Amino acid sequence: MVLVLAIGDLHIPHRAPDLPAKFKSMLVPGKIQHIICTGNLCIKEVHDYLKTVCPDLHITRGEYDEESRYPETKTLSIGQFKLGLCHGHQVIPWGDLDSLAMLQRQLDVDILVTGHTHQFTAYKHEGGVVINPGSATGAYSSITYDVNPSFVLMDIDGLRVVVYVYELIDGEVKVDKIDFKKTTAAAH
């Protein structure tokens, strides 16, 4: 039972001052084992804050990140699943399922987490699953101003993943979940 937080596109301080209070109250240290962050934090203080929530932090570079040394893509293995991480501004058209599927095949991962569109989506295609956690602060994107703050928590348990989607809609936290599994164990 591994809890993985997928979060990104906070754009602090340029487009948003901070995470919504309701989100912050839920993100207490000690519960989450890994954080994967799509990028665009943008400053070091946010990095430090995320480190306090969980010391195992993986970040990829977004176009506005002030820390230039984050990688463009990252892959990691958690339980039986391989996860891939990329900010997503490199993949054009932005948010297009086919192009993301190409990236997924390139990285050879089961679950690809990307951001940049500031919209939560969860797609499935032949190669696997693509998840976009959206923007945790509700910062405006290049595409739209109408952004609900959202992030994703994945519960990886053996061959099964339960994805909990946390969205802030009209000031209230709404939680949905998505269930999926894979049938073959990962070959290490």
Added chain:
Amino acid sequence: MVKQRVPDWLNSSLWSPPPDDRHSRYSSSAVNSRHSPSDYVAVDECAMHPPVPQPPPAAIRPTEPPPKSEPKESRQDANGTSTSSSSNSNISEEEISRQAQLLVELSKKVVNMRDVRRLVSMGIPDGAAIRSTAWKLLLRYLPSDRGMWPSELAKKRSQYKHFKDDLLMNPSEITRRLYKSNIESIESCESRGLLSRSEVTHEEHPLSLGKSSIWNQFFQDTEIIEQIDRDVQRTHPDMPFFSGDMQFAKSNREALKNILVVFAKLNPGIRYVQGMNEILAPLFYVFRNDPDEENAAYAEADTFFCFVELLSGFRDNFCQQLDNSVVGIRSTITKLSQLLREHDEELWRHLEVTCKVNPQFYAFRWITLLLTQEFKFADSLHIWDALLSDPEGPQETLLRICCAMLILIRRRLLAGDFTSNLKLLQNYPATNISHLLYVANKLRMCPAGPP
């Protein structure tokens, strides 16, 4: 003021005996009547076929155990020698006769508890592996009616299994069982597109802060589980049974941890306190080393119930709020102090008044951990034999044994000052356990008055 003289029998030179002088031990402990050894000498030879399964004499390998409808004892015999760690070759006649008597007692249809108690209080020989069954009887896990054993055992073992299933599941599994949701397989090639979402009801998500959320409870319990885990890893680091990387050691530690976690969850009032793992360890060791395979396999369940029973008498020692109350640990220590004063005023005065050795410094560990930390593991099993079998109850017996421990080293204590006495008491020197138990026994019978 009349100074209470130490009774003569306490002052005799018997109390600094040579450590391994078995014969003097046996000749002086002829307190209880027992059958004449001649009835049982024949047991030494394999030729005798009494209506009781043969105990394994030291050097002789027992042949096929008599095929009776007799209980586990018969199977115990064949493997009995392999489990005893003490020097087999020194088993004396007395021990064999006691062993035989115990086996007779335990194989009766309805076990006579008084007789069992009397026999066990003299110590269970390690040879025939009777300890496991004897302790289960003494801790009232097994009823005296032998016929009811299988049903009782089955009932209790399945109860423990239910406890484990209910309490040790992690929230992922619980939510999986409670909420049937449509799970999509990500490798299926047909559909492509949005994954379907379903709403989460009742705040059942991992970050929930609600009091009734199973996730929240799980995270709150994690702290206790971590503490239990830490203590279990440190239990008896010198024993390969508990520590090390072998598979069986790991599974033993896992069993200890499960028992303690289930106990903590079922008893929210007392949860887990450091030290409970030490009380649990001998129980699990004995039950796990039961030569009867079925018993050994279910050792975890059996240990759980026996642990609960044992702890029920000593719970108050672990409850911090009760420390200063009438039932708490402080008052127990005071009782010990009083007992010492009754039996050996000179020593009491020297310790408490002259040296100012507060009994809490040494007696706390003796009492709360039931003397498991003061002696070698095998010796503490013998002490527990006496503790569990005494009709007065473990609490009273424990105090008498502690008092006897003090009296036995009185010469060294009287000669020492605060530092040396404290050091001595916190690292109690190795003693002959039978002597210790004998003295403790005497303290009960001897009225505290000048002879």
